[in-house]
Amino acid sequence: MVGRDLAGRDLISRSLVGQGVAGRDVANRNPVSRNPVGRNPVGRDLVGRELVGRAAELALVDSVLTAGATGPGLLLRGGPGAGKTALLRAAAERARVAGHRVLWATGARAERGFAFSGLHQLLYPVRQDVERLPSPRREVLRRVLADCHHADRLAVSAALLALLAELASAGPVLVVLDDAQWVDPSSAEVLAFVARRLRDRPDRLLAATAADQPTPLAEAGLHDGELPPLDGPAARALLAAHHPDLAPHVRRRVLDEARGNPLALLELPAALAEEQRTGAAPLPAFLPLGRRLAERFGSPVRELPGSARRALLLAALDEDASLAAVTGTSGTAARTALAPAERAGLVRLGPNRVTFAHPVCRLAVVHLASGEQRRRAHAALAGATSGHARARHLGEATPEPDDAVAGELEGAAGRAAANGRLTAAAVSCLRAAELSEDPADRVRRRAQAAYWAWQGGRVGWATDLVRHRVAGDPPDLAAAAVAAYVLAFRDGELDVAHDRLVRALDDPGTTPPVRDTLLEALLHVCSTAATPELWASFDAVLSRHGGSRSAQPGLCRDEPRGRPARERLVELLGAPAAERGGAPLLPLAPVAIAADAAAELRRALCRPVAPEPGDGGFPAAVSDRELELAVVDCTASGLWDEAEVLARRGLAFAESTGLNVVGAVFRARLALLAALRGRDEEARELADRVLRWATPRGVGQALALARRALALAAVGAGDYDRAYEHACRIGPTGSTDPANPTSPSSHTSSKSPAGPTNPISPSTTCQLTPDAAELVLDLVEAAVRTGRTEEARAHLAAVRAAGLDRVSPGTALLVAGATAVAAPDERADALFRAALALPGRDRRPFAHARIRSAYGQWLRRTRAIGPARRELAAALEVLERLGARPWAARVRDDLRATGLTPDRAPDHAPDRPARLTAQEESVARLAASGLTNKQIAAKLYLSDRTVGAHLYKVFPKLGVSSRTALRDALEEVDRVGTAD
CATH class of the missing domain: 1.10.10.10 (Winged helix-like DNA-binding domain superfamily/Winged helix DNA-binding domain)
Structure with a gap:
């Protein structure tokens, strides 16, 4: 086996599960080795290994080799890079292990005109065996090896059968023919002749050919098998095995572009720069092709006429462009121009669209075009498109700085951001920066691109943008503030980011659009730090710089006698982008969490995961902001399995991108979920880790969540003294004496300033979040259970004065339930009934079940056994469904105390028709x-x-x-x- 027969060795060595076989080992392999099992190190290494996603095909190969159940052999069909060579090599190794002798030939385009050149490849390694044949047969095959053009095909066919019989005396023979479409017709006809006569012999023939290519082997009685693309799990497994270091969005992009093609899965990531693989630099609009991909997919493109190639390039650069736009004609003429590409299997022509047969075909078309050809094509598309597509094409068609084009790109970027396409906005804004003639505009646009990249989940890229300075860039306070904001979530220096953002906001040179961005960033910093000092500063900045978009973060401030923040936010989320001043929605995540509207914002943010037109090839990102919204929503709605999966995903994202602050928040939310399920040791371990890291850095949001997890774990365990201690360390609403949390005098005024360790202040709605409302229920229950009823009522007075019960139906339920728990017996029944009648059960099933169980306990205590049983049974059903084990166990004990075991609990008839969560x-x-x-x-x-x-x-x-x-x-x- 020489020359072309080793062309696929890298693919085989890299397509095996695990480490595979090194390329040099495959190169040195003797394809006709007779070594038995145990003496062939290569064969021994491959025994038991399976090609990823090819179990069914390998099983078919085994059936061919063992019993010939599918006939004398197998003809595999597949597109370029489908893994045909890899499968043939794996089959050859299995055949050697089973005792077969393997003859291998690979078709070559350059040799297709040489008669019997394919047969020459097969015979050359066994030329010594030819000498053992009887004289007539020996002379025929000698002629094939010496002078291919003067051999008779029938005589050669008979001689080859004789040679196989001679070789079979030492064991069955497997003939392997790769790239059969390029094998010369004489050899193909001889092998087809031989294959038709192998049915009753142990020898077998395996061949692979390009899909839809004619070959004489198709009429030889071989089993005809199609090699499909790898399915989703197999494609992900192959990519993870060979490219484990890819950033999540890069992995998604490669999977989308490869579409199950094994060669593309291996080669596309290898052609990227290290910074692109890890997400520190943006991916190009068109992924680069490695040499082998360019050869396999580019060959049919090179053979097209010039007019078809020009039209294909236009179609490749804008898949949304119409058929008329990419051909410059319409109707029959347009279809005629692209007919050669359709016949070559590169595209499919719809009524008014060109669709590439495979994404790599599209990449190959772009790869083969020169830079000047691409610029001319972009210019033509700019004249035929509008909106974001026109701006993008103009940007790619403009080689030198041009303020007019830069301005159009910046406008398109703003519209993309308003529609939630933040990575597309970042790509366009960065290109606008590159085309800016004024250095100040370049700095400003680059900072805006970094901000949108960060918001869209491209953390590595955003970090690289803010750290990179171009020689001659003027100093800019806003750019420095954005840099501090991006870096603060890595190192925890939120106070530094806050100071720089405030200074940039107060700078007279800051333009209104930039001020809007800075104010959104400041809201995020304040909600994460969650300290009264930073919130006071935020209020002051908001009063100084209120405006059309700048007023949106002010939704988190519940104005006296005004509409609740939640109501105003929901109204905003339903408005078109133009009516909300072009502002993106994702920066409102802290407001949505504070206003108990995470579900509403998630619905407003919904968008497909597939790449969007004009987004520079980025698939839509799932950023940490979106993941946190989902975790908050799922936790409140009782979807704890989903919440935990999303929180772990968020933590993995934060750890992979170095976002330590974000990681602390997700770790704290995991601690909270562990506490809800009674996994107390896990909750304490996670919470303690958060406290150790976040306390010196003042990450108040993570601290509050971690301490609430500890309080909740203590409540679940029945340790109410410790629960009260943990809850008060968070800083109970209205507390002015965190050093002495049990002092009743510390709860006398809801308007008192919070202490320095108190991240929750009653003076602002944004800090009185639904998490704080959950904390109130924990704290009040712990206070009442430990005889601190007056302290519990003081806390409740503070939260009602601060308006926490007016934030949303969910917070109203929590405050009403806590009020009933702390009420005297003569008022408790009415208050419990009123709380349970509130419309919050579907949004907060756990809180509703807790209140119901508390009501059942109160009823049992007052000797109302029948009603107590009904309430406790209803609560138990919900708590068991949620997996809230400590609370469910306590309710079971209460049911037993009523004389009823949980197995005999009465059915609960709902007091109102079921509603959708x-x-x-x-x-x-x-x-x-x-x-x-x-x-x-x-x-x-x-x-x-x-x-x-x-x-x-x-x-x-x-x-x-x-x-x-x-x-x-x-x-x-x-x-x-x-x-x-």
Whole structure:
């Protein structure tokens, strides 16, 4: 085996699960080795190894080798890079292990005109065996080896059969033919002749050819098998095995572009720079191709006429462009121009669109074009498109700085950001910076690009942008503030970022659009640090710089006698981008969390995961902000499995990008989820780790969550003294004496300033979050259980004076439940009933069940045994479903105390018709719009199984049996809700 027969060795060595075989080992392998098992180190290394995702194909190969169940052999068909050579090599190794002798030949385009050149490859390694044949057969094969052009095909076929019989005396023979489409016709016809006569012999033939290419072997009785692309799990496994260091968004992009092609999965990441692989630099609009991909996919492109190549380039640079735009003609003429590309299998022509057969075909078209050809194509597309696409094409067509083009790109970037396409905005804004003639504009636009990149989850890229300075750049306070903001979430220096943001906001030279960005960043810093001093400064800045967009972060401040923040936020989320001043929604995440509107903001942010037009090739990112919103929403809604998966994903994202502050927040939320489920040791370990890191850095949000996790774990364990101590260390609302949290005098005024260690102040709605409301219930329960009833009532007076019960229905439920827990017996019954009648059970099932169990305990204490049993049984059902083990165990004990075991608990008849939870409603509305379960899962960051489970519950609740009836049912729900 020489020359071309080793062309696929790298693919084989890198396509095996695990470490595989080094390329040099494969290069030195003797393809006709007779070594038995145990004496062939290469064969021994491959025994038991499977090609990723090719178990079915290998099983088919085994059936061919053992019993010939599929005929005399196998003909594999597949596109370029599908892994045909890899499968043939794996099959050859299995055959050697099974005792076969292997003859191998690989077709070569350059040799296709030489008669019997393929057969020459097969015979050359066994030329000594040819000498053992009888004279007529020997002379025929000698002629093939010496002078291919003067051999008779029938005589050669008979001689080859004789040679196989001679070789088979030492064991069966496997003939392997790769790239059969390039094997010369004479050799192909001889091998087809031989294959038809192998059915009753142990020898076998395995061949691989390009899809849809004719070959005489197709009529030889071989089993014809298609080699499909790898499925999703196999593609991810292959990519992870060979490129484990890829950033998440890079991995998604490679998977999308490769579309299950094994060679593309291996080669596309290898062609990227290290900074691009890790996410420190943006990916190009078109991924670069390695040499082998360019050869395999570029060959048919090179053979096209010039007019077809020019049209293909236009189609490749803008897949949304019409057929007329990419050909410069319309109707039949347009289709005629691209007919050669369609015949070559590169594209499919729709009514008005050009669709590439494979994404790598598109990359190959761009790869083969020169820089000047690409610029001319972009210029042509700019004249045929509008909006963001026009700006992008103009930017790519402009080689020198041009302020007019830069301004158009910046405007398009702002519109993209307003629609939630933050990475597309960053790409366009960075290109605008590169085309800026004024250095000050370049610095400003570069900083804005870094901000959008950071918001969109491109942390490494954003960090690189803020750290990189171009010679001659003037100093800029706003750019320095953005840099401090981006870096603060890595090193925890939130106070430094706060100071620089305030200075830049107060700078007279800061323009209104830049001021809007800085104010959004300041809101994020303040909500993360969560200290009264920073919030006071935020209030002052907001009063100085209020404006059209700048007023939006002010939603978190609940104005006296004004509409609640949640109501105003929900109204804003429903408004078109133009009506909200072009502001993106993601920076409002702290406001949404504070206003108990995480679910509403998540719905407003929903977008497909596939790459969007004009986004520079970036797939839509799932940033840490979006993940935190999802964790908050799922935790409140009782979807704790989903919340934990998302929180771990957020923690992994933070650790991979060095966002230590973000990691502390996600770790604290994991501690909270562990406490809810009674995993106290895990909750304490996570919380203690957060406290050690976040305390010296003043990351108040993480500190509050970690301490609440400790308080909740103590409540679940029945250690109410410790629970009260932990809750008060957070700084209970209204407390002015954190050093003495049990002092009743510390709760006399809801307007007292918070102490220095208190990250929750009652003076602002943004700090009175739903997390704080949950804390109130924990603290009040712990206070009452430890005889601190007056302290509990003082806390409640403070939170009501601060308006926490008016933030949302969920917080109203929590405060009402806590009020009932602390109420005297003569008022408790009415207060419990009022709390349980509030519309918060679906949004906060755990809190509702806790209040219900507290009511059942109070009823048992007052000897109302029958009602107590009903309330406790209803609470137990919810707590068991949620997996809140400590609370469920306590309720079981209370039920036993009523003389009823949990197994005999009465059925609970709901006091009102079942309603959809927030998550169920989101799923139902998306299903009603026509999306599949998979598409819904991608939008809501859920699993397909979870979406199906939600729909399983939604259908009976709405009284429908199919998706087609969902729309009418949801309209009826909306109508009834409006009437209520």
